Amino acid sequence: MKTLFTEKQISSRIKQIAKQINVDYKNKELVLVCILKGSLIFFSDLLKQITLPVSFECIKASSYKGCKSEGVVIFCNQELSFINGKHLLIVDDIIDTGLTLDSLVKNISSVYSPLSIKTCVLFSKKIKRDIQADYKAFDIENEFVVGYGLDYNERYRNLPCIKIYNQEHNVTR
Numbered sequence: 001m002k003t004l005f006t007e008k009q010i011s012s013r014i015k016q017i018a019k020q021i022n023v024d025y026k027n028k029e030l031v032l033v034c035i036l037k038g039s040l041i042f043f044s045d046l047l048k049q050i051t052l053p054v055s056f057e058c059i060k061a062s063s064y065k066g067c068k069s070e071g072v073v074i075f076c077n078q079e080l081s082f083i084n085g086k087h088l089l090i091v092d093d094i095i096d097t098g099l100t101l102d103s104l105v106k107n108i109s110s111v112y113s114p115l116s117i118k119t120c121v122l123f124s125k126k127i128k129r130d131i132q133a134d135y136k137a138f139d140i141e142n143e144f145v146v147g148y149g150l151d152y153n154e155r156y157r158n159l160p161c162i163k164i165y166n167q168e169h170n171v172t173r
């Protein structure tokens with residue numbers, strides 16, 4: 001079973017990112033948005049390291065089924081008018097094709113008027129895409145990962161670390 005990142009590695013990197021966010025958004029009104037369910041654990045650990053007076057909301061969006069992107073982003077339509085006039089930071093677990101974050105940013109900015117929109121991810125897959133996350137904890141190869149909130153068909157979210165999911169053998173290695 002190959003562990004890609006331990007709990008300790010994740011935790012120390014999250015502290016670094018939060019430190020940067022604390023500097024970047026000093027004296028600014030910041031709202032964080034957690035993209036469920038994958039970023040739930042990352043989000044809560046990050047949130048605890050942010051020392052600014054922030055507020056947050058959770059929304060559901062995904063383009064994935066199993067190990068493949070379906071190419072369609074499903075949103076839970078949610079009232080987000082409280083982000084108007086504030087700085088918005090969207091927190092997701094992973095950026096793969098970029099479809100999810102791209103659609104979210106476009107969708108939110110077409111309906112609401114935040115002062116700025118930035119994105120933060122735990123993982124960025126090393127693939128060619130137009131959109132990049134503004135904050136990222138780790139770059140990873142184009143492999144399917146599970147644990148620490150990330151799932152394969154709803155399993156493995158409770159692993160405290162990140163493992164590579166081996167599709168062929170249906171096990172983590």
Ligand code: XMP
Pocket residue numbers: 038062063064069092093094095096097098099100101143144145146150151152
């Ligand atoms: P896109 O392609 O829209 O994908 O950038 C982002 C969303 O797809 C899911 N995703 C994964 N989930 N392990 C997972 O558990 C992975 O390796 C993986 N790659 C993409 C995830 O929901 C993310 O928000």
